[in-house]
Amino acid sequence: MLPRDQNSQEIIDFVVNKGNGIKGLVDSGIETVPELYILPVEERLEPSKILPHESIPVIDVSNWDDPKVKESICEAAGKWGFFQIINHGVPSEVLHAVKEAAHRFFGLPNKERNKFWAGNSPTDTVALKTSFAPQAEAVLEWRDFLSFRCGPHDMESFPSWPPVCRDEVVKYIESAKPVIRKLLEILLKEIKVTEIDKAREYELMTAPVVYFNYYPRCPNPDLTAGVLPHSDITSISLLLQDDNGGFYVRATDGESWIHVPPIDGALVINIGDVLQIMSNDRYKSIEHRVVANGSKDRVSIPIFMNPRPDAILGPLPEVLESGEQPLYKEVVYSDYFKYHLSKKHEGKKSMEFVRI
Numbered sequence: 001m002l003p004r005d006q007n008s009q010e011i012i013d014f015v016v017n018k019g020n021g022i023k024g025l026v027d028s029g030i031e032t033v034p035e036l037y038i039l040p041v042e043e044r045l046e047p048s049k050i051l052p053h054e055s056i057p058v059i060d061v062s063n064w065d066d067p068k069v070k071e072s073i074c075e076a077a078g079k080w081g082f083f084q085i086i087n088h089g090v091p092s093e094v095l096h097a098v099k100e101a102a103h104r105f106f107g108l109p110n111k112e113r114n115k116f117w118a119g120n121s122p123t124d125t126v127a128l129k130t131s132f133a134p135q136a137e138a139v140l141e142w143r144d145f146l147s148f149r150c151g152p153h154d155m156e157s158f159p160s161w162p163p164v165c166r167d168e169v170v171k172y173i174e175s176a177k178p179v180i181r182k183l184l185e186i187l188l189k190e191i192k193v194t195e196i197d198k199a200r201e202y203e204l205m206t207a208p209v210v211y212f213n214y215y216p217r218c219p220n221p222d223l224t225a226g227v228l229p230h231s232d233i234t235s236i237s238l239l240l241q242d243d244n245g246g247f248y249v250r251a252t253d254g255e256s257w258i259h260v261p262p263i264d265g266a267l268v269i270n271i272g273d274v275l276q277i278m279s280n281d282r283y284k285s286i287e288h289r290v291v292a293n294g295s296k297d298r299v300s301i302p303i304f305m306n307p308r309p310d311a312i313l314g315p316l317p318e319v320l321e322s323g324e325q326p327l328y329k330e331v332v333y334s335d336y337f338k339y340h341l342s343k344k345h346e347g348k349k350s351m352e353f354v355r356i
């Protein structure tokens with residue numbers, strides 16, 4: 001535990017230990033951002049660091065078999081690590097319904113929401129948490145999140161999931177899975193992996209997790225962070241954002257930031273650390289961050305595609321076939337995510353853990 005002053009300790013107690021979350025704190029009527037949430041000046045997103053005229057690619061995937069579509073996907077994954085897709089086939093009603101479901105869950109009275117707080121939850125497949133790693137953070141992130149583990153056996157605990165949102169989560173993940181599979185097939189084919197067999201599936205997509213990220217309105221969004229810069233430790237992530245904006249990705253100069261404008265019906269796709277490692281840097285897992293919102297409650301709903309905890313990751317043999325040197329040592333996925341979770345969000349620090 002980090003040393004804290006008394007006021008911050010009381011807030012930790014209310015928000016984290018008692019499981020009220022930042023949502024509970026905002027509902028208690030705070031009118032200023034508490035010290036515990038104020039970032040040092042150098043960690044805030046200064047407007048001068050934003051490139052207003054840059055944007056990540058938007059790719060129309062209505063015809064997956066069009067070679068130009070495939071090329072755009074692989075190019076975007078190598079250059080930007082991020083792109084948006086439109087005409088992907090996930091029905092807009094499903095997307096709309098899952099966003100409404102997230103608002104319904106976070107609109108529950110504290111006492112009802114709290115039943116799913118990590119440690120209290122009736123099932124270990126659903127957990128409500130706040131910030132990212134409060135025990136390791138000097139400054140907390142202005143975010144609560146509810147996670148749903150959605151692997152094949154996890155669904156057996158569906159009856160214990162929150163009734164106000166569980167159907168919508170299942171519809172969302174089931175409709176998104178074919179899109180994710182298609183994207184992975186295209187990306188892997190480009191690096192000479194012609195088929196996603198069982199072993200590859202184990203490394204890429206066996207343990208999906210859905211988050212409801214909830215960022216309640218913040219009295220002074222410039223002082224704090226919704227989510228600090230980080231890369232995802234996934235193979236690939238798919239993100240549904242609402243129309244509030246506030247999501248930024250690292251520009252190709254490695255210094256500046258680019259806003260990802262909400263597009264109605266679009267999904268944001270990003271490469272995670274696992275695929276950067278497996279592709280030996282062909283594809284890039286790029287940092288991103290969220291700025292809190294001064295006027296509205298924001299939700300975002302990512303699907304994180306993860307390996308099984310005991311999967312062993314490293315650059316793929318197909319990629320190294322021509323004699324190319326591996327840039328990463330082999331790592332058991334559970335060691336990688338334990339390392340990631342032991343510290344605050346710190347850009348791409350987790351990847352240094354396995355870089356040769």
Ligand SMILES: O=C(O)CCC(=O)C(=O)O
Pocket residue numbers: 211213227232239241247288289290299300302
């Ligand atoms: O809220 C967002 O738009 C992105 C959140 C995010 O990056 C994450 O949950 O890993």
Ligand SMILES: [Fe+2]
Pocket residue numbers: 230231232288
């Ligand atoms: Fe992320």
